Each structure stands twice: as C-alpha cells, then as structure tokens.
Amino acid sequence: MGEMIGMIKLCLVGLFILVVAGSTQAAADGHNSGVDERRLAGAPNLPVPLTLLTSAVDKGAVCIDGSPPAYHLDPGFDAGKNRWIVNLEGGGWCDSVRGCLYRKASRLGSSNLMDKHMYFAGIMSSSPVDNPDFYSWNRVMIRYCDGASFAGEGYDAGNGLYFRGQRIFDAAIQHLLSIGMASADQVLLTGTSAGALAVMLHCDQFSGFFAGAGRGTTVKCLADAGLFLDAVDVSGGRTLRSYYGGVIATHGVAQNLPKSCTARLDATSCFFPQNIIGSINTPIFLLNAAYDTWQIRESLAPDTADHSGAWRACKSNRSGCDAAQITFLQAFRGQMVATVQGFSGSKTNGLFINSCFIHGQSENRATWHADASPAIQNKDIGKSVGDWYFGRAEVKAIDCPYPCDNTCHHDI
Template sequence: MANPRLRALIWWRRWSKREWAIAVVGFTIVIFIFSLLFDASSDQTSSPLLSSYDVVDLTLLHNAKDRGAFCLDGSLPGYHFQKGFGSGSNNWLLHIEGGGWCNSVASCLSRKMTSLGSSNFMEQQVRFSGILSSDKSQNPDFFNWNKVKIRYCDGASFSGHPESELKNGTELFFRGQLIWETLMDEFLSLGLSNAKQALLTGCSAGGLATFIHCDEFRDRLPRHATVKCLADAGFFLDEPDILGNRTMRSFYHDVVDLQGVAKSLNKDCLSRMESFEQCLFPQEFIKNIRTPVFFVNPAYDFWQIRNILVPDASDPHGNWRPCVLNIRTCNPHQLQILQGFRSSMLKALSEVQQIQGGGMFINSCFIHCQTWIAETWHSPSSPRINNKTIAESVSDWYFDRKAVKQIDCPYPCNPTCYNMDFTQG
C-alpha cells in the first residue's frame, strides 16, 4: 500500500463508465488527475513571500479569442504563472498538465463539461508543488525560476487542428496546436524571450505534448539559452494487450483522425511509418528529436498497465482486476507478464541510450506521474535509484553534472517505491 501521507496528498477522479466507454473503444478507461494539497508550512528562507506564494491564480490566455485558440467548448485556455526571483529571474520552467485524450465526438462532448475541455470548470487557484514548488528544500534547483502550469483543455496533447472540426458537425473546437502557439507567444512576451535556461515538462498526456513540441520550444528561445525537455509518465508504449490486440494504437488512430493531429507530428516519422498514429508513440519519434530529453517513467506505470496492457475488454471475467488495482495482489503468472511489459519499455527506451544529451529515471514503482508531487519528486522518503531522488537525477542531467541513465532493478526490488493501492477507498 502506498505511504498513508502520500495517499492523503493525492486525489483521483473516476469518470463514469459510460463516458470512458465512449472515450476508449472497447474498454472502460480511468484517468487519474493528481492534485497536491500540501502542508501550509514552508521554509521562509527559500522564497521572498509566505507559503501562500505557492497558491497560484488562473490566468486566461489574453489573445486567445482574437486568434481563435479555444478549448473544446470554445472557452479561453488558461495557465498559472509564478514569477521567478533572484538568480532564477531569467530561467523558465513550463509544466503541461495531463489528462488523457478524447477520440470521438461523443467523448469530446463529454470532456468539454470538465476542466479538461473547458476553462469554465478549472480551479481558480492551484498549489504548486514538487518541480513547481518555490520551497528550496523541496525543489533545490528550480525553486526560484519563473514557473508555469499550462492547463490542458483540447483533448489531443496540444496537437489538434481546426480543419478537422468540419467533420464532426457539432460545436467542438480542435485548436490544440493553435493554443500551444498562442501560449508560447504570451510567455515570450512575459520574459521567456530572454530566458537563459528553460525546461519544458509535462505529465502523462502533458508528457506526450512535451515530446511533440520539444524542438519547437527550443527553436522559439534564444540560441544561447540552455533548453531541455522532461517528460513524466509520457512514454506510452505501442504494445499489444494480453489478448494480442493493439488497443492503444487503435485509440490513437481515432484521436489522430478526429483532430487532424498528423500536422503536428514529426515529419520524418510520418514519412517512414505505415500509419500516422504510430508517430504519436514516443518510441517512434524520439529518434528525430534534436533537443536533449529526460524520461521519468515507472516501469510498472499503472495507467499503461490498466489501459494498454490489460484494458477491460481484454479481461471480461475480471481475473486481472485485483492486480491492476494493486500490484501486490498479482499472481506469479501476472507478474511474469508485467515483467515482460517492463522489458518492452526498456527495449523501446534503448534508443534514448544513443541520443546525445538524453537521460532517464526508470524506477520499478506502481505509480504514474511523479515529478509534481512533493513526496515523489524530492523528500526524505522519495523513491530513489542508487540513492538519488528524481529531483537530484534530473538536476544532475539538466546542469550537465553527470550522465544520468538510472534504471531500477525489477519489481519488487526497490523498498523506496510508492506503489499505489486503488483497492482502498
């Protein structure tokens, strides 16, 4: 079971079966959206303001209406911006929110009634934690940077195009790429154009968006700036499920077709692959990324296990249900299959070993996103590999202190892991 304090810090929301049956053809999918509710106390010496400094207001994108950069429902996209201070005044960290995708008109219509499709449902304030924290003890190397949390409301990892709206016959806006470009222009006007150091990050679907836009982000910044990208739990595998079906590839096919995503994908990848949706999988397009990229991913990513390896349609009798909710309940045969999934991930990541400037932290935990949660990013009880936290490993890589290719031993070898237990209420 996960550490009780971590469970108190994380809330997760289950959408109705009907919504996810629509969103994912053939099975019910669950998106876990993390939100940190951390302790009001903070290190007063690490920030020029009190602990309330990490409560950050929502800002709606100023030029969005003029440029037609709308969320799925036509509302204005939003972000949360915290200004840097001291030595971090000219450094920038952008974090893209996660939250899955919609692959049909029906699922996008359902999504636009939530914060993942409309700014009308977004929280007016969020707390910055983990990699977004201004507490030096929690975030030693990025605490005083300019930090942005980009809200996700387009349903296609900021890669949809309005030309596809004509297909659906409903009032849905597929403007992900335009939202991204408008956001970048706004951040450049706020000081990103003078950045000396910058890090683009994202969690889950936001991690995939980080991959997609990494080189574009690099190209918009000053040539002399140090610019790198970090994807957290965004390395989705193109793997068959336990019945041999390519469930995730089929799902991505529908996303690409519905929202015209191909126009945002890597052109070299598109030219060599048989189908466009294959270029939504990082294992295919990382070969063409020019900007240094760091991968944070659990080898037993519970989202991928539940939705790629063992979708509901592949387990009609529920034999896998206890295992996908709590890895400790998996029987020896199921653990063998999970070890095979880990091997597939490491094989796909082997491409990163050859990329100059790339890095990774692949732990053996049953979890999903880890960088923006204080408990898993950098704390006395954080997951470690070779006695290094994720934050320490990322910093060693970003600041070129040493090469970082941290790969954990197989489950259940790492006692520092947070292994989520979704059988508990």
C-alpha cells in the same frame, strides 16, 4: 471615545489593505516581496491564480468548448528571474465526438470550469527544501483543454467542438515569450502523462522559439510518465493503438506530428513516443515507472480486454497479481527498457526508469525530492533531473526488476 475607536479601526483596515495590495503587486511584478521571503524560509507553497489568455481567441486558439486557453504563472525571483519552467498539463485524451462532448463539459475542455487557483508541488514547487534546483524560477502551468496533447487542428461545427491544441500551444508560448521568457537564460519544457507526450511532440518546436535569439539560451525537455508503448494487451489486441487512432482522426492530429516520423510510418504510430524519441534533437529527459499503472489499467488490461475480470485485483494493487500476471508485466518492462536503449546512447539525454507501480512522479512532493522519495543508486528523481539539466552528472538510470526497489511509492 467611540468615534475615535471607529476611526482607529478604519485606519488599521486601510493599512492592512495597503500592505496586502503592495505585497500582491510586488509578487506579480516578480519582486522578492514578503511572499518570497516566506518561501525562502520554507513556508508552504502558495496558491497560484489562473490567467485566461483571451488574446488567443482571435487566433482560433481555444478550448474544446470555444473558451480561451489558460495558464498559472508563479513569477521567478532572485537567481531564477531569467529562468523558466513551462509545464504542459496532462489529463488523457478524447478519441470520439461523444468523448469530446463529455470532456467539453469539464475542466479538461473548458476554461470556464477550471479551478481559479492551483497549488504547485514537486518540480513546480517554490520551496528550496522541496525543489532546490528550480524553486526560484518562473514556473508556468499551461492548462490542458484540447484533448489531444496540444496537437490537434480541426473544428466540428455540428457539435460545436474545437480541436485546436496546436494553436493553444503556439499562442501560449508566444505569449510567455512576450512577457519575459524571450530573454531567458535557461528554460525547461516539462509535462506529465498526456502532457509528457505533448512535450515529446513539441520539444524541438519549443527549442526553435529560442533559436537565433543570440542569448545562448539553454533549452531542455522533461517527459514524466509519457512513455506510452504500442503494446499487446491481455487479449492479444492493441487497445491503446486503436484508441490513439481515434484521437488522431477526431482531432486532425496527423498534420502536426513530427515529419521525421510520418515520412516513414503511419500517423497512429507517430503518436507513440517509441517512434519519435530517437529523432528529437533537443536534450530530453525521460522519467517513467517501468510498471506504469495507467498503462496497466487502460492499455494492457482494460475491461474491454479482460473479459473474465482476472486482472481486476492486480490492476488495483500489485499484491493482487499472480505469478503469470507478474511475468506478463515483466515483459512489458522489458519492452520499455528495449525502447530506450538507442535513446540512452545520446550523451545529452537523461533517463530514470524505476521499478514502481505508479503514474507520474515529478509533480508530487513525496516522489520528487523528499527524504523518502524513490531513488536509484541512492539518487532521487529531483536530484537526478537537476544533475542532468545542469550537467553535473550523466544520468542514465534503469532500475532492476520488481520487487527489488524498496524506495517506491506505489499506486493502490
């Protein structure tokens, strides 16, 4: 009897392994497996495994430490099998050898230190409830490990630092094209923060990969929290301009900036979106908070400019801002609104600037398309982006000044 029970247990274990293996293989092949049925039933998003792009190493497309670039791919299913979202991960920049050495020892500079799985949310979600327009698409997150918005080209032999962001972008997109994206019907390049800046820098190049394919692929771009302004800080200086100058010099970015900009302006100016968005030919959607908290902390009132610490409370929580500080922030909002005036004149472009204190809203379930998500004129971000992408409506939404919007999710 004991032997029989043992054999039954072995059979059950074997059957379980076969079921799991079959389900995993089906998901990898993009089939509508049991996993996809769970998604359609509203199950939580599942972890998406990391894939190392080892073939890119021979092309010199490597992270700061020389490790291979990487991505996460959640295959599309049903109506989304031939549709792709390519997301360029964000994560700041390094503007000096010292800063890049620090980054080299983190997930932002080495694929050896990246999490082996990632959970997708917001525009990357596989839930039809959370992400009704894009949930079934092939969704790819290209990991960020170069420190210059996928735009650098250089090598520091003395410190063993590889500045190969442009090569990473090229190699990753070519790889995705080779595994099915070349036959896509619809494609969206997206990114948040430094990834959003990368989207603006590479939007037309990305579109060019599909030119002449004969399929009439719809290609558009979405930049979330990437409208970094060349703004004056609280001490009268330009902290972010100085920082960007270091990024460009350290990584050799100048050669990869849009020629339409560098023909008339210096390289540092051409790393600022306000000087390049007007010449992007591919349809693009700008999503940004008018009171971007990263820019408040690191560009407008960084510790190096806030010598007395007067902005410390305001930077931590909007309720800590006094009247003069709010006036200063309203002027920053005014600069942002003025920056997009010409951009918004194009019928193919989209715009959503809300009066929230936050940085990044497209990759978060609560701020993308939930019951209490931020909205302008009763339309939330997910619905706005979907309406723009599919041509259901023109979207040029600019919120009234703070504190009029009670739908915001503010950073604290």
